[in-house]
Amino acid sequence: MQCEMCGKERELFKISIENSEMEVCKICSEHGEVIKEKVFRGSVSKDKVVRVVKGDYSKILKNSREKMNLKQEEVARKMNIKESVLHKVESGMHEPDIDLAEKFERFFNVELLEEYNEAKEFNSSSESKNLTIGDLLKEKS
Numbered sequence: 001m002q003c004e005m006c007g008k009e010r011e012l013f014k015i016s017i018e019n020s021e022m023e024v025c026k027i028c029s030e031h032g033e034v035i036k037e038k039v040f041r042g043s044v045s046k047d048k049v050v051r052v053v054k055g056d057y058s059k060i061l062k063n064s065r066e067k068m069n070l071k072q073e074e075v076a077r078k079m080n081i082k083e084s085v086l087h088k089v090e091s092g093m094h095e096p097d098i099d100l101a102e103k104f105e106r107f108f109n110v111e112l113l114e115e116y117n118e119a120k121e122f123n124s125s126s127e128s129k130n131l132t133i134g135d136l137l138k139e140k141s
């Protein structure tokens, strides 16, 4: 078996990054902080990766929208969602579900979701886009 990251013949571990699965060697699985916490040995399904909406989602969205110089109604129209929903989300009264959060992520090009546990070091701002392994995988899939 070949490691999907470095291509070396080694014993492989299944890891899960951003809903993608890879089989990599031990060295690669421990390579970066991004993937380190997401190593699953054995047959843990990728569904076990719990993603949650960031606590400051409302601030992130509001800032992003203002940066883009868009009104709530414009965003709602473009995204095909209700303006009242957007209003509630931005004011922090309504936490978007994962689907909606992903929609927002794509629209504003921000990170609204994080992994439930040790995803803290996966810190990404929309300003400085460091290309992480997770990003590379996203491009691929």
Ligand SMILES: [Zn+2]
Binding pocket: 003, 004, 005, 006, 007, 008, 024, 025, 026, 027, 028, 029
């Ligand atoms: Zn490797």
